[in-house]
Amino acid sequence: MTTARPLDGRGNEPLLEVDDLRTYFDTPRGVVKAVDGVSLRVDRGKTLGIVGESGSGKTVLSRSIMNLLPKNNTIREGSVRFEGRELTTMKNKEMRTIWGAEMAMILQDPMTSLNPVTKIGDQITESLGIHLGEKGKVAKAHAVDLLKSVGIPAAERRLGEYPHQLSGGMRQRVTIAIALACGPKLLVADEPTTALDVTVQRQILDLLETQQHERNMGLIIITHDLGVVAGRADEIAVMYAGRIVERAPTRELFARTRMPYTEGLLKSIPRLHQPSHTRLAAIPGRPPDLVDPGPGCPFAPRCNYAQDKCLTETPVLAPHAAGHEAACHFPVGTTAGQDALARNLAAGRTAAGTPLDSSTAIATAGAA
Amino acid sequence: MAGSGTAHLRDQDDIVLRVEGLVVEFPLERGQKVHAVSGISFDIAKGETLGLVGESGCGKSTTGRAIMQAPRPTSGEVLFDGKDLSSLSADELRRSRTKLQMIYQDPISSLNPRRRVKDIVAEGLSIWEGKGSDDPRVEELLAAVGLDPDRAGGRRPHELSGGQCQRVSIARSLIMRPEVLICDEPVSALDVSVQAQILNLLEDLKAEYNLTMVFIAHDLAVVKNISDRVAVMYLGKICEVAPSDTLYAHPAHPYTAALLASIPEPDPEAKHTDAGLTGELPSPVNPPSGCRFRTRCPRAAERCELEEPQMREVATGQFVACHFPLVGEQAPEGNRELATAPA
Numbered sequence: 001m002t003t004a005r006p007l008d009g010r011g012n013e014p015l016l017e018v019d020d021l022r023t024y025f026d027t028p029r030g031v032v033k034a035v036d037g038v039s040l041r042v043d044r045g046k047t048l049g050i051v052g053e054s055g056s057g058k059t060v061l062s063r064s065i066m067n068l069l070p071k072n073n074t075i076r077e078g079s080v081r082f083e084g085r086e087l088t089t090m091k092n093k094e095m096r097t098i099w100g101a102e103m104a105m106i107l108q109d110p111m112t113s114l115n116p117v118t119k120i121g122d123q124i125t126e127s128l129g130i131h132l133g134e135k136g137k138v139a140k141a142h143a144v145d146l147l148k149s150v151g152i153p154a155a156e157r158r159l160g161e162y163p164h165q166l167s168g169g170m171r172q173r174v175t176i177a178i179a180l181a182c183g184p185k186l187l188v189a190d191e192p193t194t195a196l197d198v199t200v201q202r203q204i205l206d207l208l209e210t211q212q213h214e215r216n217m218g219l220i221i222i223t224h225d226l227g228v229v230a231g232r233a234d235e236i237a238v239m240y241a242g243r244i245v246e247r248a249p250t251r252e253l254f255a256r257t258r259m260p261y262t263e264g265l266l267k268s269i270p271r272l273h274q275p276s277h278t279r280l281a282a283i284p285g286r287p288p289d290l291v292d293p294g295p296g297c298p299f300a301p302r303c304n305y306a307q308d309k310c311l312t313e314t315p316v317l318a319p320h321a322a323g324h325e326a327a328c329h330f331p332v333g334t335t336a337g338q339d340a341l342a343r344n345l346a347a348g349r350t351a352a353g354t355p356l357d358s359s360t361a362i363a364t365a366g367a368a
Numbered sequence: 369m370a371g372s373g374t375a376h377l378r379d380q381d382d383i384v385l386r387v388e389g390l391v392v393e394f395p396l397e398r399g400q401k402v403h404a405v406s407g408i409s410f411d412i413a414k415g416e417t418l419g420l421v422g423e424s425g426c427g428k429s430t431t432g433r434a435i436m437q438a439p440r441p442t443s444g445e446v447l448f449d450g451k452d453l454s455s456l457s458a459d460e461l462r463r464s465r466t467k468l469q470m471i472y473q474d475p476i477s478s479l480n481p482r483r484r485v486k487d488i489v490a491e492g493l494s495i496w497e498g499k500g501s502d503d504p505r506v507e508e509l510l511a512a513v514g515l516d517p518d519r520a521g522g523r524r525p526h527e528l529s530g531g532q533c534q535r536v537s538i539a540r541s542l543i544m545r546p547e548v549l550i551c552d553e554p555v556s557a558l559d560v561s562v563q564a565q566i567l568n569l570l571e572d573l574k575a576e577y578n579l580t581m582v583f584i585a586h587d588l589a590v591v592k593n594i595s596d597r598v599a600v601m602y603l604g605k606i607c608e609v610a611p612s613d614t615l616y617a618h619p620a621h622p623y624t625a626a627l628l629a630s631i632p633e634p635d636p637e638a639k640h641t642d643a644g645l646t647g648e649l650p651s652p653v654n655p656p657s658g659c660r661f662r663t664r665c666p667r668a669a670e671r672c673e674l675e676e677p678q679m680r681e682v683a684t685g686q687f688v689a690c691h692f693p694l695v696g697e698q699a700p701e702g703n704r705e706l707a708t709a710p711a
Contacts, residue, residue, distance in 0.1 A: 053559040167648050168424075197423040197586065199645040202630040224559060227632035250636045268564035269634055270593035276612040277571065278593060282564035286529050302561075 013084055015218040016042040016065070016186055021078035023057075023064040030291040031075070034060040036242035038078075042186065042218040049229030049250070050222045051265070052239035055287050058222045061239070062188050065220075066105055067095050082186070101131040104179035108191035110171035114163040120147075121159030124178050131182045146177040150207055169200035173207070180211060186218040193228065205232060226265060230254065235323070238262045241288050241298035244317065248324035256333060258326035260303045284354055297329070305330045305340045306350040372407045373679035376609045376687035384580045385435070385468075385548055386411040390444035392427070392434050396653065403652050404430040406604040407444070412548070417574065417581040419595030419612065421588050421627070425649050426601040428584045432552045435582070436470055437461055448548070466496060469541035473553035475533035479525040485536050486510070486521035492544040509539040512576070514569060531562035538569065542577055549574075550582045555590060567594055588627055592616055597685075600624045603652060603660040606679070610686035620688040620695035623661050659691070667692045 023035035034057045042048045052058040063069050065080050067087050080087040082103065087095070107113040115123055124146060125139040134142055140159065147155035150173040163171055172192065179187060189208065193201035209232060212219045221229055229236055230250065237247040238259065246259035257263045267281035285302040297303070300310040309329050317325040330340035344350045374388060392405040405427040412418045420428045434441040437453050446453040453464060472478040479488055486501040489509060493499040501521075510517040513535040525533050534554060541549060551570070555563040571594065574581060585591050591598055592612045599609045600621060608621040619625040626645045647664045650656055656663050662672040669692065677689045682696035 053561060169648060198588075198630040198632075199423060199626065200648070201632070203646075205632070225632065226634040230632065230634045230636045231638060254634075254636050265560060266634060268561050270564075270567070270589045272589050272592060272616055272628065272631060272633070274593070276592055276595060279571070280564035280568055280593070282568055283561035284565070286531060286562065287559075 014041040014081075015044050015083060016040075016220075017079075017081045018065060019079045019081075021061070021064060021080060022076065023060055023069065024075040026073045026075065027291075032290045033242050033293065034290060035064055038239075038242075038244055040237055040244065040247070042220060044185065044218055045212070045216040046235070047212065047219040047221060047229075047233045049233030049236040050220060050239060051224065051226055051229060051236060053224055053265075053287060055290070056239040057242040057290070058239050059190055062105070062190050062220065062222055066099070066103060066188060067092075068105075097131075100127045100179075100184070101182045102184055103186045103188065104182075104184040106172070106175050106179050106187065106189040106192045108194050110168060110175045110195070111163060113175055114171060116163055118162075119159065120161055120163065120166075120174055123174070124159075124181055127178065127181050142181075143177075146181055147174070149211070150174075150177045150180070151203070152177070168196055169203065172196060172200075172204055176204070176207065176211070180215070183215060184217065186220070187212070188220045188222070190222045191224070192221065194223070194225075201228075208232075226269065238265070241293060242290055243298075243327065245299065245328070246326040247317070248321075248326075252321060252324050256321065256324070258320050258324070258331040258333060259328050260305050260330075260332055260337075261299045262326075263332050264302070264304075297327075300350075301352045301354060303352070303354075304344060304350060304356060305332070305337055306344070306352045306354070307340050308351045311351060372409075372605065372676060373689060374409045375679040375681060377409055377411050378413070380413060382414040383411045384414050384416075384448070385582075386445075386447040387431075387435060388445045388447070390431065390434055390446065391442045392430050393442045400653055403604050403655050405434060405441070406655070408601070408604070408606045410599055410606065410609065412580055412582065414580055415574075415578065416597065417583055417595045419591035419598040420582060420584045420601060421586065421591045421598055422601035423586060423627075423649060425603070425652065427604040427652075428586075428601050429552050431601070432470065432550045432582060432584050435550060436465065436468060466492065466544040467547045468550070469544070469546040469548070470550040470552060471534070471537045471541050471554050474557055475530050475537055475554075476525055478537055479533055479540075481525050483524065484521065485515070485523050485525070485528070486517070488525075488536060489539045489543055491540065496544065505543060509542055512542075512573065513539045514565075515539070529562075530558055531565060534558065534566055535569070538566075538573065542573065545577065546579070548580045548582070550584070552584045553586070554583075556585060556587065563590070570594065588631055600627065603649060603655055605660055606689065607661065608686070608688045608690075609679075610683075610688075614683065614686050618683065618686075618695045620682050620686055620693040621661075621690050622665050622667050622692075622694060625694055626664075659689075 018038060018040045021035055021038045025032040025034060038061055050058050064076060076088060121143055124143040128134040128139045128142055143159060144155045147158055152158055152170060152173050193204050196204060221233060223229055233250050235249050236253050237244045240261050246262045264283040268283055270280060283302050288298045296311040297315050300306040307330060315327040315329050317327045319325050330337045344356055349355050388409045390405055390408050394402040394404060396402060420431060422428050435446050440454055448468060456464060486506050490501040490503060490506045493503050507517040510521060515535050555566050558566060583591060583594050595612045597609060598612045598615050600607045602623050607623050615624060619628055645664055650663055658674055659672040659677050662668040671691050677691050679687045679689045682688050682693050
């Protein structure tokens, strides 16, 4: 699914540009197409939200961009350019000057991403020494500043503590401090708040936002929760079965959703403003197996709009509005989409044979 | 919050489960102890769903397990079926538990990996009635939870997805026709699209099997969707109990308001309020004196340190343990506005 996405602002080189990236794993069950032709771009100071459920390939995509996947059973094609430099062909030795210094990553579980037997201070000063040549008192003072900037009280004392002495939220602040230590240009946050409580999640997301503005960093937030990126990302890409199925500036995506999967995700989330016991518009079935996806749209078996064409022809990303693309033959909110849904409603089932829950489908049509 | 007190307990005939003064403590070395649950009370009427919501460490799961007497609470009463479960013998308790069932957060690890789905579901029958997995009720329940008995019945848990395993757990919990179902974070390990399927399923089964439910979760939006009444917990105490729609429209406890404000709404137009909480949960080993929420509360005053607030009614059916609630006579002007704004 190559995209015909125009470069906005000529001569304005993007910070990160991913073109038709494919990442397959050779397993005893067959080839798993975890990332299957993804293109995206991130500019300095901008936030891209990548949204998808478990198994959609979002985490593999982030690892693949960062060159962090094992080489032995991985097949990788396409290109990843970071400030014009091609990363896919780089050796680990070269990558080491980029990891931490120019691109950094925050992972979901702060307990496993920190070293349990090393003091927090040493974990921060490690990369300061490697990339910036800072040692001793200079490095220590820098580490204290970093811990203060991520909102850790009594920073001097914390330097001598171990990760298990901190709460989950404080640990995630430490991993953010480590990621920011060398002033990276791009920060990839893979489910940064999933392991945290809502009140702490809010604090961490606010912190990421402030740090990004101060440093003019590019930020990729990977999450399964549309709520996490709704108020924070400039652009959102929705992934399903290893592909981007819809991409748009955030407001546009929520205001004019085109892909039935995005619509389904939005509608299946319980909302606070709905009265209690509101029936949720669940997406039937479950995500497809990535080993042998078969022909057609991978979402077709779960889609209210599915027609015969969806079972045989895989849709590609097509433009709908400025910067808005969706991979769907019968997009939501278009005449084609409405007709498709009406046909399925009349038949009581979709072309893929999925029975239509009329209450759900009507709610869907009403919103279109 | 909080505070203690029993003003919110109802004097009705249709109360199925009543918890009074429940205390659960876990001993530590040097005579210290973890105050996991510190004197909470609530009741549930027949056919009602009570949501228990709070952050990790607030004692909500411990409460669920203490109702099941697994382990038995340090003190307090759990009245079910006219009996105090905490005073029953082990044998009597086993019998009562057939009417009181629980489903857990991790659907895969809560199922025996070596047994087939139909044997897992039939376990209650084989223990109490000597029946096997060929009993028609097994097939009926598998179908009721949306699994194909012929295809799924012979499989083992590792062959199923997380959502399917949670369906098996639900079928297992319903086989003895319980009156009360305690759900401990039943959907938090599932993807959003599957989460909605399971929530809808629980609503359907509740109606079909006349269930009374306790729904424990950290996600206020999920709890609000499924519950009739919600109890908000903080550090082993209950802050506020109210009908779910009231709780959302007019939160009375500052902690409830902060929890609501923290939820990221999937709507880019939603306004960011600055009611976010600062600081962290204090240690349950040395909980703060007076109101346990006072160390993080924007409205805390000296009184909150000295005197533990007691449960009292501030609006119809809405009870709060706070000296300075956001609803009622003392509510500040600005907050009254805030409370009505989201509607």
